[in-house]
Amino acid sequence: MTFPVSKMHKDSTLLALILALLIVIPNTLGVSRGQLRVGFYSKTCPNAESIIHKVVQKAVSNNPRNAAILLRLHFHDCFVEGCDGSILIRNDVDGELKAKGNLGVLGFNIIESAKAQLENICPGIVSCADIVALAARDAVSLVKGPFYDIPTGRKDGRLSKMSLAGRLPDVDDSISVLKSKFREKGLSDKDLVLLSGAHTIGVTACFFMRNRLYNFTTGGSSDPAINRRILPRLKAKCPINGDVNVRIPLDWSTQNVFDVQILRNIRDGNAVIASDARLYDDKNTKQILDSYISSAGSGTRPSFNADFAKAMVNMGNIGVKTGSKGEIRRLCNAVN
Numbered sequence: 001m002t003f004p005v006s007k008m009h010k011d012s013t014l015l016a017l018i019l020a021l022l023i024v025i026p027n028t029l030g031v032s033r034g035q036l037r038v039g040f041y042s043k044t045c046p047n048a049e050s051i052i053h054k055v056v057q058k059a060v061s062n063n064p065r066n067a068a069i070l071l072r073l074h075f076h077d078c079f080v081e082g083c084d085g086s087i088l089i090r091n092d093v094d095g096e097l098k099a100k101g102n103l104g105v106l107g108f109n110i111i112e113s114a115k116a117q118l119e120n121i122c123p124g125i126v127s128c129a130d131i132v133a134l135a136a137r138d139a140v141s142l143v144k145g146p147f148y149d150i151p152t153g154r155k156d157g158r159l160s161k162m163s164l165a166g167r168l169p170d171v172d173d174s175i176s177v178l179k180s181k182f183r184e185k186g187l188s189d190k191d192l193v194l195l196s197g198a199h200t201i202g203v204t205a206c207f208f209m210r211n212r213l214y215n216f217t218t219g220g221s222s223d224p225a226i227n228r229r230i231l232p233r234l235k236a237k238c239p240i241n242g243d244v245n246v247r248i249p250l251d252w253s254t255q256n257v258f259d260v261q262i263l264r265n266i267r268d269g270n271a272v273i274a275s276d277a278r279l280y281d282d283k284n285t286k287q288i289l290d291s292y293i294s295s296a297g298s299g300t301r302p303s304f305n306a307d308f309a310k311a312m313v314n315m316g317n318i319g320v321k322t323g324s325k326g327e328i329r330r331l332c333n334a335v336n
């Protein structure tokens with residue numbers, strides 16, 4: 001009689017152990033996947049974050065567009081080989097920066113200026129990849145976006161190849177392609193919507209508008225998702241044979257302020273670039289987008305700012321290199 005009881009006891013202990021492992025293992029993997037932590041430099045270079053903040057503050061007060069430039073730089077760093085500063089390497093003829101998807105990416109001088117100051121006070125400690133991530137965080141907060149903690153401790157990569165940049169999201173991608181490019185990086189549809197919300201600041205070159213305005217269908221017409229009232233305005237700014245380098249705001253109304261207006265623009269057919277408009281082509285992404293601008297009381301509406309911050313942390317975890325997998329570059333523009 002005792003045998004079944006003690007077996008039951010053993011079985012339930014085993015079950016409890018398995019359950020505990022099922023809960024603990026994914027969490028452990030989650031932590032060790034990044035091995036990043038908030039305040040990584042608090043002992044080794046205590047002023048690192050404040051030095052980066054000052055450099056970014058100066059750059060943004062000199063030119064508010066630098067906020068957008070730094071935010072975009074982090075995205076383009078993370079989507080090729082992970083957030084490892086590989087986009088900053090500029091001495092390779094076939095480096096990733098040369099890829100078509102990286103056209104117009106800027107901000108290198110700001111990162112290099114922060115790096116030079118950091119190398120003076122704590123040489124060989126702060127990675128370029130972390131400077132990019134912290135600079136993007138500070139940039140957002142300086143244009144009235146959220147300020148949030150980001151885990152640091154990324155190492156710099158040693159590889160930067162144009163051929164590795166083939167899966168960068170493209171402005172003319174369909175919603176299913178955009179979704180799968182984000183999923184490949186471990187990002188959800190919700191992350192896609194929130195991170196596209198980064199287009200609340202900054203500008204686009206007319207170059208990226210050509211297909212949307214003049215060649216959306218085989219018949220050569222424009223994207224039907226464009227509100228007919230803004231179409232003439234867009235065409236006037238970016239004429240068919242005009243200069244493709246002319247830049248127009250991604251968010252008509254509040255170009256230098258981080259706010260939720262970009263999502264309203266998308267809902268109303270006032271998105272500027274096609275990939276933003278595509279978020280309204282899909283039931284799930286549309287529903288997510290609508291939730292941030294619903295007419296329900298602000299108490300029940302999720303916070304765009306708070307969720308954007310979470311999505312940025314998720315993006316900042318893509319393919320991070322830690323330990324011996326990378327290095328701390330001495331100069332951000334070249335491997336050691």
Ligand code: HEM
Nearest residue numbers: 068071072075104169170171195198202203204205208275
């Ligand atoms: C969903 C896929 C995305 C596509 C297809 C896309 C595409 C583009 C394009 C074509 C531009 C204009 C670039 C230029 O003319 O120089 C742009 C600008 C920008 N993108 Fe995105 N983007 C995407 C996602 C993101 C994400 C995830 C972020 C950041 C979290 C971001 C941040 C920005 C910012 C801030 C600008 C303005 C840059 C400036 O003013 O120089 N984008 N994007």
